[in-house]
Amino acid sequence: MAEHRNSIDLHDPGPMRALAHPLRLKILGLLRVEGPQSVSMLAEATGAASGSISYHVSTLAKHGFVLPAPERERDGRERWWRAAHEITRTSAVEFLDDPERREASDAMRRAVIDAYHRELLDALEAEHDLDPEWVSASDSSDGAAQLTLDEFRELTADLEAIHEKWWARGREPRPGTRSVRWITHSFPRPGR
Numbered sequence: 001m002a003e004h005r006n007s008i009d010l011h012d013p014g015p016m017r018a019l020a021h022p023l024r025l026k027i028l029g030l031l032r033v034e035g036p037q038s039v040s041m042l043a044e045a046t047g048a049a050s051g052s053i054s055y056h057v058s059t060l061a062k063h064g065f066v067l068p069a070p071e072r073e074r075d076g077r078e079r080w081w082r083a084a085h086e087i088t089r090t091s092a093v094e095f096l097d098d099p100e101r102r103e104a105s106d107a108m109r110r111a112v113i114d115a116y117h118r119e120l121l122d123a124l125e126a127e128h129d130l131d132p133e134w135v136s137a138s139d140s141s142d143g144a145a146q147l148t149l150d151e152f153r154e155l156t157a158d159l160e161a162i163h164e165k166w167w168a169r170g171r172e173p174r175p176g177t178r179s180v181r182w183i184t185h186s187f188p189r190p191g192r
Contacts, residue, residue, distance in 0.1 A: 005022050006085050007087045008065070008085040008088045008089065009089045009091075010090040010105075010108075011094065011101075012101070013103070013104035014104075016101070016105050016107070017109040018060065018062070019063075019065070019088065019111065019137070021111065022111055022114065024060055025058045027042055027056055027057060029040060029115075030045055030046070031044075036069040036082040037081065039054055039078065039079055040078060053080075065066050065083070065084055065085055065088075066082065068080065068081060069084075087153045090109075090186070092109070144189070146147075156186050159184050159186060165168055166182070
């Protein structure tokens with residue numbers, strides 16, 4: 001990942017377990033994409049009760065994922081929160097020989113993949129309300145190739161460079177833009 005992006009690297013099981021909860025992932029995603037929000041705004045966006053949001057935000061704060069945003073508070077009654085980092089990074093290879101950390105990492109990564117799946121299904125449903133031009137610009141595809149380890153590393157680096165280019169260009173809303181999401185994975189296929 002690019003060095004200029006504000007990120008958190010996860011090494012301990014506690015923070016990974018904290019992110020293994022779908023509502024916490026959704027809250028963190030909203031704060032990262034939409035910016036600072038109040039508990040009531042997060043409750044409305046997620047459909048969860050304010051008390052539940054407060055509990056999960058507190059858990060995220062305990063592990064350093066979110067920070068209070070008191071500059072947004074108009075009166076002392078509503079707490080506002082912001083994401084502490086733009087991205088979360090972890091290295092699965094680091095946990096291969098540590099069962100506790102591997103279990104926490106696997107749980108977190110499974111929750112993230114489940115969230116991706118739900119998001120892709122939501123996008124499919126939302127196509128019916130989009131302008132056809134936006135639907136035709138969308139892509140849902142996959143690929144496979146026989147690669148050496150060096151070629152596989154090159155593919156991953158190429159995808160990272162593409163992510164960085166478009167993330168940097170589209171970070172702030174501009175006239176004529178709408179939020180666009182991409183989700184990519186590159187991985188060796190088992191047994192081949």
